[in-house]
Amino acid sequence: MKTLIYFWKRFMLPHIGLFVLVLVTGAVAAAASGAGVPFMVKYVFPVVFRGNETSTPELLNVIPALQSFSPDALLLLACASMPAVFVVRGLAMWGNAVLVNILGIRILETLRMQVFCRVQELPIAFMESRRKGDVISRILADTSNVQNILTTVSNDLIKQPITAFCSIAAFIFLLVSSGQGVLFLVNLIFIALAAWPIMEFGKRISQKSQRAQQGLGELNTTVQQNLENQREVRAYAMEEREIQDFREVSGRLQTNLVKLVKYQKALIPVMEVVTALALAFLLVRGRMCGLTLTDFMAIAASLFFMFDSMKRAGTAWNRFNEAQGALKRLAEVMYEPNTIPQPEHPKKFDGRARGEIRFRDVSFGYDPEKLVLRGVNLTIPSGQIVGLVGPSGSGKTTFASLIPRFYEVTSGAIEVDGIDVRELDSHDLREQLSLVGQQALLFAGTIRENIRLGRMNASDEEIMAAADSAAVSKFLDAQPRGIDTELGQGGAGLSGGQRQRVAIARAFVKNAPILILDEATASLDAESEREIQEELDKLAQGRTTLIVAHRFSTIRNAHRILVFDYGRIVGDGTHEELYASCPLYRDLYDRQGIES
Ligand code: ADP
Numbered sequence: 001m002k003t004l005i006y007f008w009k010r011f012m013l014p015h016i017g018l019f020v021l022v023l024v025t026g027a028v029a030a031a032a033s034g035a036g037v038p039f040m041v042k043y044v045f046p047v048v049f050r051g052n053e054t055s056t057p058e059l060l061n062v063i064p065a066l067q068s069f070s071p072d073a074l075l076l077l078a079c080a081s082m083p084a085v086f087v088v089r090g091l092a093m094w095g096n097a098v099l100v101n102i103l104g105i106r107i108l109e110t111l112r113m114q115v116f117c118r119v120q121e122l123p124i125a126f127m128e129s130r131r132k133g134d135v136i137s138r139i140l141a142d143t144s145n146v147q148n149i150l151t152t153v154s155n156d157l158i159k160q161p162i163t164a165f166c167s168i169a170a171f172i173f174l175l176v177s178s179g180q181g182v183l184f185l186v187n188l189i190f191i192a193l194a195a196w197p198i199m200e201f202g203k204r205i206s207q208k209s210q211r212a213q214q215g216l217g218e219l220n221t222t223v224q225q226n227l228e229n230q231r232e233v234r235a236y237a238m239e240e241r242e243i244q245d246f247r248e249v250s251g252r253l254q255t256n257l258v259k260l261v262k263y264q265k266a267l268i269p270v271m272e273v274v275t276a277l278a279l280a281f282l283l284v285r286g287r288m289c290g291l292t293l294t295d296f297m298a299i300a301a302s303l304f305f306m307f308d309s310m311k312r313a314g315t316a317w318n319r320f321n322e323a324q325g326a327l328k329r330l331a332e333v334m335y336e337p338n339t340i341p342q343p344e345h346p347k348k349f350d351g352r353a354r355g356e357i358r359f360r361d362v363s364f365g366y367d368p369e370k371l372v373l374r375g376v377n378l379t380i381p382s383g384q385i386v387g388l389v390g391p392s393g394s395g396k397t398t399f400a401s402l403i404p405r406f407y408e409v410t411s412g413a414i415e416v417d418g419i420d421v422r423e424l425d426s427h428d429l430r431e432q433l434s435l436v437g438q439q440a441l442l443f444a445g446t447i448r449e450n451i452r453l454g455r456m457n458a459s460d461e462e463i464m465a466a467a468d469s470a471a472v473s474k475f476l477d478a479q480p481r482g483i484d485t486e487l488g489q490g491g492a493g494l495s496g497g498q499r500q501r502v503a504i505a506r507a508f509v510k511n512a513p514i515l516i517l518d519e520a521t522a523s524l525d526a527e528s529e530r531e532i533q534e535e536l537d538k539l540a541q542g543r544t545t546l547i548v549a550h551r552f553s554t555i556r557n558a559h560r561i562l563v564f565d566y567g568r569i570v571g572d573g574t575h576e577e578l579y580a581s582c583p584l585y586r587d588l589y590d591r592q593g594i595e596s
Contacts, residue, residue, distance in 0.1 A: 006331070010114070011107050018103050025096035026159035032089035034166030034305045040085060042174060042298035047078040096159065104151035111143045115333055122333070123340045124406045125366065133221025138333055141216050142326040149323030156316030163309035171302040178295045183285050187303070190278040194307060197270045198314035201263045202321040208260040210325030215253035217329075222249050260322070267314050275307035340408055346425040353417050353432040354382040355513035355544035357403060362412035364402060371410065372398050373567045380560075382513070385545040387555030389588060390564030396548045399564070400516045403546070404430050416514070434512040436520040436536075440503035442491025447472070448483045450491070450502050454509035462509060470505035470535050472498075497528030504535050515545040522550045529553075552592055561585070 012019060043059040059078075060067050066074060116139055119127070127135065168191075175184045226233060226242050233242055279300060286296045357380040365371040373395045380386055388396040401407060402414055405421045414421050421429055434454070442450050451463050451472070458466075467473050467483060475498050479485040491499045500520065507515065517536060521529040529551075537557055540547075549555045561578055563571030563585045571582035578585040 006334070011110055014110065015103055015106055018099060018106070022096060022099045022103060025092045025099060027162050029089055029092035029096055030159050030163035030309075031166050032085055032092060034163040034302075034309060035170045036085045036089065037305060038167065038170045038174065038298050038302035040082060041301045042294060044078045044081050045297070046294050047074060100151050104147045107151070108143060108147035111146060111330075112139060115139050115143060115330060118333055118336075121338065122336055123338065123408075125339065126336055131217075131221040131225075133219075133224040134217035135333075136224065137213070137217035137220040138329055141220075142213060142329050145213065145323045145326035146330060149320045149327070156312055156319075160309040160313035160316060164306055164313060167302045167305035167309060171299065171306055174295065174299050174302060178291065178299075180285070180289070180291070180299075183282065183299070186281060186285075187278055190274055190281075191306075191310070193277075194271055194274045194310050194314075197267055198310070198317055201267050201314075202317050205260060205263050205318050206321035206324045208256060208263065208325075209322035210328060212253065212256040212260050213325050213329055215249070215256050218249045219246075219253055222246050264315075264318055264322070267318060268311060271307060271311040271314060275304070275311075278303055278307065340405060340426065342425060343423050346428065347419050347423045348428065349417060349419070349424075349432065353513050355432070356380065356382045356415075356417050357514070357544060358415040358418070360413045360415065362402065362409050362414060364398065364407065364410045366398075366407070368410050371567060373402075376412070376569055378562070378569065378572065380544055380546075382544055383542060384560060385540050385547070385558045387547045387549050387558035387561040388564060389549050389552070389555070389561060389585065391584075391588070394564035395567040396564050397518055399562075400518055400546050400548055403514070403516065404433050404435070432512050433514045433516065434507035434510045434539075435516045435518070436500070436503050436507055436539075438519045438522045440491060440496075440499040442487055442494075442499055442502060444487060444489045446481075446484045446486055447476070447479070447502055450487065451483075451505045451509055454506035455511070458509045463505075466505040466508035469508045469538060470501045471531070472501045472505045475501075495528075497524050497532060500524065500528075500532055501535065504532070504539055507539055513543055515540055515543045516548075517545065517554075518548045519550050520547075521554060552589060563588075 043057070043062065046057040047059055066077075069077065119135065119139065171187070172184060175181070222245055226246070233239060282296070282299060282303060285291075291299070359376045359378050362373060362376040363371050364373040376399065388399060390396055398407075402409060403416070403421070405414075405426055408422075416424070416429065416432065443453070447467075448460075448463055451466055452458055454466070455462075464473075464483070467476070472483075475494075476482045476485075485493070487493050491502065494502065504520075517540075520536060521532055524532065530553075533554065536554075540557070547555050547558060555561060559574070561571070561573065561575060562569050563578060563582055565584055571578045571585050573581070575589075579589060
């Protein structure tokens with residue numbers, strides 16, 4: 001219920017005007033069906049089918065003004081009233097359906113936007129704890145499912161009960177006016193009988209649907225992983241295994257969908273049996289009490305609309321339960337607490353940061369029970385170039401990731417220019433940082449646009465200068481449209497080294513005081529690495545630079561080297577100092593010397 005109220009407030013309330021219109025048109029359509037048709041049968045048909053009856057049709061008693069009409073005019077009026085009711089009903093239904101769809105489309109847009117925006121501000125740890133395919137499935141499939149219910153809720157879940165209400169009112173009126181109290185009471189039992197499967201199936205459908213949506217998320221993840229790793233799949237001949245995986249996940253989804261559909265589709269037959277029972281009872285009772293055909297037909301029409309609208313309301317209720325599964329999955333994203341909260345009154349750097357970094361007794365674990373960094377204390381003065389070395393998994397990347405506050409320290413504090421990073425606005429903090437990782441992350445767009453991402457207001461001259469500094473210009477001539485060559489998704493069309501150069505040019509344009517190079521040349525061949533090393537050295541000049549190093553050649557210009565082991569810093573000094581005093585460093589260095 002809490003989820004529902006939250007979504008109602010957030011997504012329906014902004015469209016309240018449209019929603020009211022939906023209700024009004026729904027109510028008109030509902031009244032025209034639920035009450036209009038039975039009354040037509042009861043009052044209008046007898047005017048037409050008077051036959052040999054000498055009695056005055058009831059309609060003339062109900063509306064005395066009609067008595068002054070000639071018989072032909074009355075007949076015409078009676079015959080025209082049927083299409084008139086259906087014109088009103090048809091127009092209202094059309095308006096209702098169109099408006100409901102507009103409402104649905106708008107809600108879907110708001111919902112998707114909000115979930116997507118939320119994903120942007122959630123901590124990186126949240127994204128890492130979930131599979132990408134599952135998140136995509138939440139943003140696209142779950143929102144679309146929720147749109148379905150919200151529109152069903154706003155349409156059938158409201159229109160059908162109004163129809164039921166109108167037809168019940170007509171039904172009571174018709175029974176009372178023909179003295180059929182017993183029929184009324186017995187039908188109350190049928191109404192209760194019809195409500196039971198609606199409630200019971202609803203519960204089950206909600207559970208099954210959540211499982212089906214989850215299955216869809218798994219399927220998305222499987223496809224995505226497969227597409228992202230096509231090279232590995234082919235290289236290791238994993239096609240068969242991938243197909244097997246896909247078959248299993250898809251099979252699970254199918255099983256859940258079949259279960260879901262069984263419950264969904266059971267409702268209508270059950271409700272129809274109840275309707276038939278009620279009609280059969282009406283027949284027996286009509287025979288026993290000598291109901292007139294007109295009364296019988298009118299009551300039957302109201303019964304039909306009553307159970308029909310209950311059936312439709314029940315189906316809508318089921319759809320609603322089905323989408324509750326999706327709502328719960330969306331709520332997980334919307335309610336996820338932001339573990340990297342922004343300060344209410346952030347401190348600001350005095351213009352450009354100097355780039356002094358201090359770790360004060362910092363401990364950190366991705367899982368707070370399992371620390372990955374322990375008791376790190378150190379100061380990196382502005383402009384110092386620092387190499388981070390140590391065995392794989394010793395915490396170098398983690399150390400560097402804490403500075404942009406990608407993760408929150410478990411204890412201790414990290415300061416930039418003496419300000420705790422938790423007291424800075426994260427955007428402001430990250431403005432002071434450039435990051436070049438192992439894989440250059442390029443987006444679809446031109447090379448120029450990709451460089452400009454470093455600083456959106458950079459001039460074309462600045463971009464060209466950055467392209468020169470990063471030696472991007474060297475390979476631009478070979479590109480069909482120079483710097484305006486369009487790249488594919490992820491920078492497709494450029495070699496690994498070329499992509500890395502574009503990323504370096506981006507960092508040049510950004511010109512931030514702190515630079516983090518996380519194994520920036522690790523995925524390159526020796527020649528590209530040597531070439532790019534020059535550009536990186538240039539980029540590091542005058543900035544506080546942290547170099548997560550996999551090869552010692554990348555830190556030949558470092559002023560200082562930190563040696564990591566099991567989350568602790570076990571060595572801190574220059575190459576000569578460490579080689580003399582730190583056995584781990586000496587060991588790492590010598591081993592690499594032999595390998596290379
Ligand atoms: P290094 O850069 O020295 O190779 P990392 O900082 O990447 O080491 O990793 C340190 C430890 O933290 C390792 O045990 C690794 O398994 C773990 N780790 C790294 N990244 C994550 C993550 N995103 N979630 C959970 N554990 C992680």
